[in-house]
Structures are given as C-alpha cells and as structure tokens.
Amino acid sequence: MTDMNPSFFGRLSIAFGTFFGILGNSAFAGRVQRLREAPETPMTTPATAAAPVAPAAPAAPASSPLKEASPVAALQLLGLLQRDARFIDFVEEDVANYSDADIGAAARLVHDGCRAVLREHFTIKPVRSEAEGSRITLPDGFDASAVRLTGNVVGKPPFNGSISHRGWKVEQTRLPKLAETHDASIVAPAEVEL
Secondary structure: OOOOOOOHHHHHHHHHHHHHHHHHOHHHHHHHHHHHHOOOOOOOOOOOOOOOOOOOOOOOOOOOOOOOOOHHHHHHHHHHHHHHHOHHHHHHOOOOOOOHHHHHHHHHHHHHHHHHHHHHHEEEEEOOOOOOOOEEEEOOOOOOOOOOOOOOOOOOOOEEEEOOOOOEEEEEEOOOOOOOOOOOOOOOOOOOOO
C-alpha cells in the first residue's frame, strides 16, 4: 500500500516525477489538472467508504483542444539536470539507510547543480512583483493561469488577499539544439571505464 504521508524526499521524488510527466505527456497533464481542480475530500478507508455513486453525466467537451507537448524538451532538461546535478542518481537512490547529514550534503550538491542548469538555460522571473505577504486586490478578469486562488474562495472578483507565493514564469528558454539523429530518451548514457 502506498504511504499517504511520504517523507520529504519521497515528496521531492513525486514532485519531480510529476513535473517531467506533465511536460512529456499531455494526457497525464490533463489528469493532474483535473485532480487539482477537484474539491479536496477526506481520505476514506474501505471500512468507511460510502456506497458507490452512479456515474455523472459526461462532461461537456473543452472549449479549446489541448495541444500535445513534445517530450523531447522535457527529456533534454532531464538530461541536463542529470549531467550537471546527478539529479536522477539522487532521486533514484534509496536514502532510507543514510543519515540526515549525508542526505543534506548530497541535496546541497544536487541543489547547486540544478540551480546552475536553470540559470544557464532559462530566464525565470516571479509572476507577481510584490513581496510575499503583501496584500493585493485581483480585479475581475485577472489571469487565472498566472494566479491560483487558495483558502476560502467564494464569490466573484475583485478578490482581496495576501501573496503566499509570487509564482514563477519562464521568460526565455535556451536549450541546446539537437542533431536530427539524437536520441533524447537517453538522458544519461551508461559509462564504461576502461
């Protein structure tokens, strides 16, 4: 059975796996989006689960079709993170038998490498310029893709609240160009020492 309260590194692994899954698979991205938009319900155990509910009527088709993302860019980023930060090695390592100090030392190296990759290949800026904790008013027609409302969301805009996270947006991407024959699925080649 899956642990419903994973450790920090378990959550980190889930977060990165989900991130790359969303970039490379539009169907998975849609499922994650539907999960995030669904109202949160308390977890139930089989003993407390309610009787099955009749299936709901089919949902109306989306107003605009989803565009399929190419997995090549996601694979390329994953390869860069592995090359410069040993990211996959870190996430795939079973850290249960390591001390917190050992994990922290490894995490610092992975963090430094990941940060270097992001800074070399992306220009990333905050979505909102105000400081976290600042009070703001969101007018009617605010960009819901750039601002996610949390907490007690009721009524209609304008909404008054405080910024709990400024968000991030990528302003520029500088991924290396790939040769036609490059296999992006090989994110780290096997190494053979002679």
